[in-house]
Amino acid sequence: MIGKGIRKVDSESILSGQPIYTDDLVFHKDVLIIKLLRSPHAFARIKNINIDRAKKVEGIVEIYTYKDVPQVRYSESGESYPDPTPYDRMLLEPIVRYVGDEVAIIVGEDEVAVEKAMKLVKVEYEVLEPVLDLIKAEGHSSIIHPEDDIFCPFDFGFNGKKNIVSRFKLGKGDVEEEFKNCDLVIERTYHTQAQAHCMMETHRAYSYIDANGRIVVISSNQSAYHMRRQTAKAIGLPVSKLRFIKPRIGGGFGGKNVALAEPYVAFVTWKTKRPSKLIYTRKETFAASTSRHEMKFDVKIGSDLEGNIKAIDINSINNTGAYGANGTVVTMEAAQNVLPVYNKVPAIRYRGKTVYTNIVSAGPLRGYGATQGTFITDTAINELSSKLGIEPVEIKLNNTIRKGAEGGILKNPIKSLNVEKCIERGKELIGWDEKYPNKEINSTKVRAVGMSIAIHGSGIANIDSATVIVQMVEDGTYILLTGSSDLGTGSDTVLAQITAESLNTNMDRITVYSGDTDACPYDTGAYASCTTYLTGNAIVRACAELKDKILKIAEAKLNIPALFLELKEDRVCHKEDESIYVFLSILGQESVLGPDSEVLMANATFGMPESPRPFIAGFVEIELDKSTGEVKVINYVAVVDCGTVINPNLARIQVEGGITQGIGLALYEDVKYSDSGRLLTDSFIQYNVPSKKDIGDIIVEFQPDYEPTGPFGAKSIGEVVIHTPPPAIANAVYNAVGVYIRDLPITSEKVYMAMKESKDNKD
Template identity: 60%
Template sequence: MVVGKSYKKLDSEAILTGRPIYTDDLIDQKNVLSIKILRSPYAFAKIKDIDVEKAKSLDGVVDVYTYKDVEQIRYSEGGEAAPEMAPHDRILLEPIVRFVGDEVAIVVAEDERIAEKARKLIKVDYEVLEPVLDMEKALDNEIIIHEGKRHHGKPFTKYDNSRNLVSDFSVSQGDVDEEFKNCDVILERTYRTQAQQHCSMETNRSYAYIDDKGKLTIVSGNQTISHMRRQTAQAVGLPIKDVRLKAAKVGGAFGGKKLSITEPYVAFVTNKTKRPSKLIMDREEMFMATSVRHPIISKIKIGSDKEGNIKAIDMKVLSNTGAYGSNAAAVTMESGQNVLPMYARVPAIRFNGKSVYTNMVPSGPLRGYGTTQGTFAMASIMNELAREINMDPVELLLKNTIRKGAEGGILPHKMRSFNVEECINRGKDLIEWDKKYPRVKVGENKVRGVGAALALHTSGIAGQDTATVILRLEEDGSYMLMVGSSDLGTGAETVLCQIAAESLNTDMDSISICTGDTNTAPYETGAYASCTTYITGNAVVRAGDKLKEKLLEIASKKMCLAKCDLVLEKDRIRHKKDESMYVLLTEIVRESLIGENTDQIMVKASYGSREKPRPFMAGFAEVEVDTLTGKVDLIKFVLVADCGTIINPNLAKVQAEGGLMQGIGLALYEDVVYDKRGNLLTNNFMHYNIPVKSDVGEVIVEFKSDYEPTGPYGAKSIGEAVVHTPSPAIANAICNAVGFQGRELPITPEKVFMGMRKREEK
C-alpha cells in the first residue's frame, strides 16, 4: 500500500538545498531585459498627456510603451473556464486608470537599475476623477467605473457595467417568507469580512523568450498553464498556437497566481523586441497591484422554533471586486453555494449575491474563494441564535446540519460521504468543551471562552474542471506520469505519484512525474478550487487502470496464460499462484520499441468533474481575553476534518495547519486599509500584520475520514476548507468569554474593548 503513507515531498531536497527551480533561477540573466511598470498615483483618473522622451533618451533604455503603443484588446485576468465567468475589462495599458497602482507605462531597459531610473523620468498629466471607495454606494452610482461596451462570457451573471454591477446571482428552495411566519425566534444580523493579502513568499514574476521553434514562451510560477496561455495570447493579440506557458516551482500562491498579472507584460515586451524579458514585482507592488480577498458584507435573516429547529434562512451578500471583475461572479456565488448546503435540511433557504466595482485594489481568488466570508457570517449567526434560545451552539449545529446521503433542495449533488457527528464529538473532546463552555475565569482580569464552527467546501467545480494525464512505461520498467497540473508547494506531485503507484501496484521509486509545460503536458484546467487530488487524481487512477490492463493483456499473450491468472508487480507480471512463472516489465517494454510492430506502451486518460464531494471541518477555538485591554490570545485551536481517504497524512496535516494560520490572520490580525483618496496604507509587512507561530497557542489537527466513493481511493479535497472555521469559532469564543459578538473582521483589541464597554453601559 502506498496510499495512506507519509512520503516526503518529491521536491523537498531541491527546495531545502536551494537548487535553481524557481522562475528567477531559470532566467538568462546576461541577455534579459528588465521591465518596470509606472503605476497610477490616483484611484480614478484619465491620462491627458504622457511624456516619455526623457526616459527613452536615458542610456540603456530600450523603449517605453504607453497606451498609444498598445493595441486596445480587452481580456480577463481571471481564468477558470472558457468562456470565462468574468468580464473582459482589462487592457494592458489604456488612457484611464481605476485604482492606485493601475498600470500607466511599461519601461524596458538593459537592467533593473536603469529601468527604475527611467520610470521616475516619465511625466504624466492626469485629469483626476472622483473615485468610488464605498462598496455600499457603488451600485447605480452616477460615477461609472467602466464605461462603454464590455464582453462577458457568462450572461447569467447579469453583468451591467453601467450600474457598476459585475454579477447578480440568486438561488433558493422552499417558501422563505411563509416559513418565517412559523418561527418563534427571528434574528437579523450584518457581518463584514475584510480584504486579505495572499502574502506568498515569492512575489509575482514572469520571464519570456522566443524558443528555438519561434514560439513565444513564458515562464512563471503559476497555477494554471492552459488558462494562462489563453489569457496571455488574447492580451497581446497572438494565436494560442504561438504561445507557450511553462510553470516553474511556485513560491506560494493561495489563488493569487492563477491571475495573469505579470505574464501578459513580458509577453508583450518580448513579442515587440524579440529579446528575453523579465518582470519581477517588489513587495509593495504585490500589496497594491495584484489582488486581495473580496471584502463581503453579508446580511442574514434566520428563524427557528424554540427547540432550535431552523425554519428559514435569507442571506444577501454584497461583494467588492475592486477595479476589475476577475473572479467576482464565481467568488460571490460560492459565498452562498458553498455555505448554505450545510443547512440543506432547513425547509426554506434564499440567497442573493451581488458584486460591484470600486476604485480599489482588484479582488481575486484567495484560498477559500468566498466560502470563507460566507462561513464567517453563517456560522456566526448560528452561534448568536444558540445564545438567543439558550441552547449549546454545538447542539444547535448537530440538530440542523445535513448528514451523509442527503440530496435535493439546495444541494446540487448527493452527499455520499460526510462524517458530521464523529468530527464534532472528537473536536469537543479535544477542546474539553463540556468542561470549559461557555467561559472559565483564569485570573483577576483574564477570562477564557470556547467557540465552535462548522464548514464545508468542494472538490473541484462540477461540470467545469477537467484533467487529462499520460502514463507510459519506461525502458527500465519504471513509469512516467505527465500532467498539466502545478504543485503550489502543497506536495501535489507527491500525492499524484502515490496514486499512480497504488494503481500500478508498485513503489514510489518507480514513478516519475513531468508537469507544467503546454508544449508537452495534456490539457488541465489547473490547480485551484481544491481540485488536484480529486480531479487529477481520478484521471491518474483511470490511466493506471488502463495501463495495467494493457500490460496484463500483453503478458497474457506472451505467457499463453489467462489474463485473470496474472498479477502486476513492481518489476514483473507473474502468475498469481506460481511465482516462478513471470515476465519482466523491461522485456515487455523492450519488445514494444523494436521491430515492425512497434507500439510504445502508454495510455491517456481524462476525468471531468460530475460531482463535487464535500470535505467537512469542525473547528473549535479557546481564547483568553484581557478584560482591561481587550487583548485576545488564542490558547488552542482544534480542527477535526473529514476529507475522505488521506493519501499522505503528513502533507494533509501541514495543509491544514497552514490554512488555519491564514484563517486566524483573517480573524484577528490582517486588514487592508486605505486613506480617503484610495491610497493603500498597509502596503508592506511593517504595516500589514500577519500572525507568526508565537501569536498562536496549541494547534491540533485530526482526521475522521469518511470514504468518498467517487474520489481516488476514497479521497476528497482539503486545501481550502481548512481556512473557513477559525474566524467564526474565534468570534464565538470571544463572545462566550466577555459577551462581545464581533461581526466585523478583524476582531482587534480595540473592537473587543469598545464592545465590552458598550455592553456594560447597556
C-alpha cells in the same frame, strides 16, 4: 502507497537550494528588464504622456503606452473557459482605476536604467472622483467602466453603467412564510475584510522566443493552461503561438491563478524579439496584484424554541475592486459552498451582487467566498443559539445534513459526510464539556471556547476536467505527465502516490512532470480544491488502461492468459507461482523495437460530474484580557473529513496552514486604504500576519468518510480548512465576555469598545 506519510518528491531539491524557481531559470544573458509605471490616483483619465526624456536614458530599449498595445479586452482570471467573468482589462488604457494601475511599460537592459527612466516619464491626469465604498458603488455618479466593449461570456447581470458586475440568487422554500412560524428571529449585519495572499515568492514571469518562433513563458502560476489562454488574448495571438511552463512555485493561495506579469513579458518579447522578465516587488504584490474580496452581509435567521432553524435569508455585496476578475464566482460560492450543509432548513434565500470600486482588484484567495459565507452564516447561528440558551454544538447537529441528503439546493446527493464524528471528536479534544462557556483565570483574564463547522467542494462540477498521460519507459519505470500545479502543497507527491498505488509499485519508480502546455495534457490547475480529486481520478483511469496493456503484452511473452497474471513492482508474474515472471524492463525495451512495437502508455480524462463535500469541525480555546480586549488563541482543534487521507503528513500541514490563515483573517490581517484610495498596508511592517507564537497549539485529527467517487475514496482538503477560525473565535469571544464582533478582524480595540458599550447600556 495510500495512507502513508511519504515525504514530498521535491523536498531534497527545495531544501538544498537547487535552481527550481522562475528567476532561477532565466538562462539568457541579454534578458530585458521590465518595470511598470503605476498610477498615483485611484481614478483618473490620462490626458497626456511624455516619454521623450525617459527614452533617452542609456540602456532603455522601449517604453510602451496605451497607444502601443493591442486594443483587446481580456480577463485576468484563471477560471475554466468560458470564463464566468467580464473581459474588462487591457494591458494599458487611458483610464486608470486604482492606485497602482498600469500606466506604461518600461523596458531596458538593466534595472538601474529602467528605474531612472520611470522617474522621467511625465503623465498629465484628469483626476476623477473615486468609488471607495462598496455600499455606495451601485448607481454612483462615477462609472468605473464606462466602455461599451466589455464582453461577458455569461449573462450574470452585468451592468457597467451602474458599477454592477453580477447578481446571483440561490434558495428554496418560502422564506417570508417560514419566518411567520418562528419563535425567534434575529437580524444582523456582518462585514469581512480584504486579505492579502502573502506568498513568499512574489509574482514573476520570464519569456523568450524559441527556435520555432513561439513565445515561451516561464512563470510562477497555478494554472498553465488558463494563464496561456488569458495571455494570448491580451496580446492578440492564438494560443498555439505560446508555450507556458510552470516550475516550482513559492506559494500562491489563489493569487497566482490570475494573469498579472505573464501578459507583459509575452508582449515585450513579441515586440522586441528578445527575452524579458518582470518581477513584482513586495510592495507591488500587495498594491497591484489581488486580495480576498471584501464583503458585507445582511442576515436574517429564525427558529423555534427548540433550535430547529426555519428560515435563513442573506443579502450580500461583494467588492471586486477595479476589475471583475473572480468576483462573480466568489459571490456565488459564498452561498453554494456554505448553505448546502443547512439544506434541512425549510426555506433559504441568498441574494448577492458584485460591484466595482476603485481599489486593488480582488481575486481568488484560499476559501474563495466560502470563508466569508461561513463566517456570517455560522456566526448568525451561534448568535441564535446564544439567544435560545442552547449550545451551538446542539444547534449544528440538529440542523446539518447527513450522508444521503439530496434535493433542495444540493446539486448532487451527498455520498460521504462525517458530521457527527467530527463534531463529537472535536468536543473531546478541546475539552468542551469542562470548559464551556468560560472559566475565569484571574480578575482580568478569562478563557473561553467556541466552535464552527464548514463544508466546501472538490473542484467545480460539470466544468473542471483533467487529462493525464502515464507511460512506462524502457527501464520499466513510469512517468506521469500532468498539467496540474504543485503550489508547495505536495500535490505532485500525492499524484505520484495515486499512480504508484494504481500500478502496484513504489514511489521510486514514478517520475512526475507537470505544468508544461507543450508536454503535458490539459488540466484545470491548482484551484477550487480540485487536484487530488480531479487529476487523481484521471490517473486511476489512465493507470487501469496502461495496466491492461502491460498484462496483454506479458500474456504473449509468457504464453499465459492475462487473467492469471499480476502486475508487481518491477515485473509481471503468475498470480500463484511468482517464479514465472517477466521484468517490466524487458517489456519496456521490446515496446520500442520493431515494426510491431507499441509504446506502453495510456491517457485518460476525468471531467467531474459532481463535487464531493469535505467537512470540518473547528473548536478554539482563547484567553481574553478584559482590561485591554486582547484575544490570544490557546488551542485550536480541527477535525476533518476529507475522505481517504492519501498522505497524512501533507494533509496535516494543509490543515495547519489553513487554520493559521484563518486565525490571521479572524484576528490580525486587514487591508487598509487612505481616504484617497491609496493602499496603506503595502509591506509586512504595516500588514500584520500571525507568527507561530500567535496561533497557539493546533491539534489536527481526521475522521474520514470514504467517498465512492474519489480516487481511493479521497475528497479535497485545501480550502475547507480556512473557514472555521473566524466564526469559532467570534463565538469564543462572546462566551468570554458576552459581545459579538461582527466586523473582521476581531481586534483588541473592537472587543474593548464593545465591552464598554455593553456595560454602558446595562448601566
